[in-house]
Amino acid sequence: MQNISMTINGKPVSGDVEGRTLLVEFLRNDLHLTGTHVGCDTSQCGACAIHVNGIIVKSCTMFAADADGALVDTIEGQANADGSLNKIQQAFQDHHGLQCGFCTPGMVMAAADLLKNNPTPTEAEVRHHLDGNICRCTGYHNIIKAIMAASGQDVSAIAAE
């Protein structure tokens, strides 16, 4: 067991972990931050995506101990200070970018990462950026549309309601 501490969504936290404890396990099981999901065991689905020191990371691919001292952001910390949805979250709701909601935290974190580095991505760039995030429900249409809308682009020409 090793004692680790990190800052998650602006709050300092600490805990004891085994060497093999994954960051996603630490978040979900020790800290009860269950918004970060586990959708696979081969690091392919992106349901577990979070930001570590500002960089997008699949939290199932990182040991908790390796995040000792890091600044971690998860879906639980994405809303505005007043609790309202942030721009990306709001766009997902406005454009019906989620159905069962299971992939959604990872999608929102991936979208935030994209828009930070590429404020007005093209459709192809959004699709490419989501290569590590699987959604089984939406067929991606409304996720792409939501992310483009969140970037301030006019999406009214993109088909359907």
Add this chain to the structure above:
Amino acid sequence: MPKDSGIGTSPKRREDIRFLTGNGKYTDDINLTGQSYAAFVRSDVAHGKINSIDTSAAENMAGVLAVFTGEDFADVGGNPAGWLINSRDGEPMKEPKRPVLAHGKVRHVGDAYAAVIAETAAQAQNAVDAINADITELPAIVDMATALASGSFVHDEIETNQCFDWGWIEDNRAATDAAIRSAPHVTTLSLVNNRLVPNAMESRASTADYDPGTGDYTLYTTSQNPHLTRLLICAFVLGIPENKLRVVSPDVGGGFGSKIYHYGEEALVLAAAKKLCRPVKWTASRSESFLTDAHGRDHVTKIELACEKDGTFIAFRTDTMANVGAYLSNFSTVTPTFLHGTLMAGNYTVPNVYVNVKAVFTNTAPVDAYRGAGRPEATYSLERVIDKCARELALDPIELRRKNFIKPDQFPYASAAGLEYDAGNYDALFDKLEEIVDFGGFKARRAESEKGGKLRGLGINSYIEACGIAPSNLVGILGARVGLYDAATVRVNATGNISVMVGAHSHGQGHATVFPQVVSEMLGVEENSIEIVHGDTSKIPFGMGSYGSRSLAVCGSAVVRATEKIINKATKIAAHMLEASESDIDFKDGKFSVSGTDKSVAFGEVAFKAYVPHDYPHDELEPGLEETAFYDPANFTYPSGAYACEVEVDPETGQVTVESFTAVDDFGNVINPMIVTGQVHGGIGQGIGQALLENCTYDENGQLLSASYMDYAMPRASDLPFYTVDHSCVTPCTHNPLGVKGCGEAGAIGSPPTIVNAVVDALHSGGHTHVTHIDMPVSPARVWSAINS
């Protein structure tokens, strides 16, 4: 003025807020005080005889609380098939027991034969690795044709690998055969409907709790239908009295069919919780999901279409082998039969239809209903053979379909496959499709693709499906062991807000938003003061859950009926309050008024009176304002659609890309257009996945080759286009109060043949006219081989 709430509008989904902020509550998010963890020992061979299982080392390991093997469940019941299917000769289907844990034999890779309960998940897993089983590997039975000819059996006690040999409609067989023999033209097509893994992004999970003081069990589980799960566990498997088991399905991360069924892990955690008097938790890894979730499709089919030279259809004859895997999952026998064979007349006035389905046991995971369930298989066979026929007769594929469509004035229409279609207008769907898709510009787009060295194809398709499952009296005659009604309770609270308890279960479909739209429209009460309660057998009336595009058509109808009862009772209370006769009361926009006067009371005042009945007609009415309705549909509903897509094929690599996709559907009346559109998007995404990418394959030893996201090609954002979706062609369902038909499965039914039709069209345009069919998934390798064969 356009409406801004109620039926036909698209309020934002209220459940989104919790999902977007990480506050969803899925089964694995729930932790109970003192919980222990289950892990399963799963077979790594496809077929084997269990000689002995040595659990002694595991039992002595740190943290291990209990070990179970199949022996421990030898005396409890099997997990049953929900439908009894009879073979053509009248013999009932073969129904070998599906035990909680494998006993005597293991029958597919992943078949669990032991389980460990330990203090931590890691300790449970460590102990799993310490269990030594002596298993004699037997030859794996994988291929269906081989299985039918084989002298060795998945289930030795039934001495065959054929579950049933079903004919539909057997009395039509001779006439269909004769029609095909004498027809001027017959198009024949052999095809495979590829096996798929449903892959809801949340894997299955079950946590059980037992209270030794009361004898009450609670099961938190990833289910599309908590009451059905409870019924199966109580009445068939563990024999727990139903009133002692509460099943809770909280937020569920997608289902697509795979979470309809009861699985052995649920029974195991319940039994273990009782034995240990502690909560027991189990969450499947993705690998376990691949190995043990019920898979979908897996048909091998030969279809023949007989017609006149002008294309007038005379007969469809289908021969199918349907894989049911190693055990009968709950809907596995109805999916390839009544959900498939009864749709084999399509949208057409064909007089002769006959379908033969042989269901086959193999050493593979169970196969059951997956989004569309039987209807995608029917549509794919029909619409592929029709496309091939059009090519053989040099007819326009749209014209050929139109020529044979049932016309609007022929409804209700008794199809040759035994269903009565209540409403539809298939020509109108194609009119709309032609209006949206620029068919005229296709030539120019094709020329443009060719300039870039690509072949461009246009695929079109039409479909009909049967949803709103299902009329209990009809399905009872056909072999169903349950009724398929649904139920709702509308509880108007004293302060005027409303709780609606529904039997339907939302795992992405947006019930929390849609059902209040219906109640709001009827009562004139703000949508936001109406709340849906679902997914907990201790709170909701006995309903059958969500699958088969049934939530709105069946449970929504129950909501309407319960709300009507509320209005009836409230009218009586209002009449008393207004000192008028009940027949003089009008109810509109949330207000009861005495006709011809300005006297009125608001709905909220009536509700308050019902709960504070100081001045109340106690001799005529009970206090309270709460009503329950069960709704059993009179018929199936029949959504239909016309789809078109364009693909580009790279003849050098065989790579197919979808350039555009248009879906025109008739879902009857639409309550929330935004959600309906989203459902179609998702269905198309899965349908394109089936057509181009996904393939669940076992090798000849029964090892699952596609057992992770590295080997099973899930559609990703870059594989799919934007879709154009229209549902403005409406022929309302004639027999349910909302006139709705259901939209959940349409996209997955309509899209696979559209894509394959387009690919074949593209290859023909490149001169590869020898290619009449490519099996799904239409992968680059298959396209390249077809071109170069």
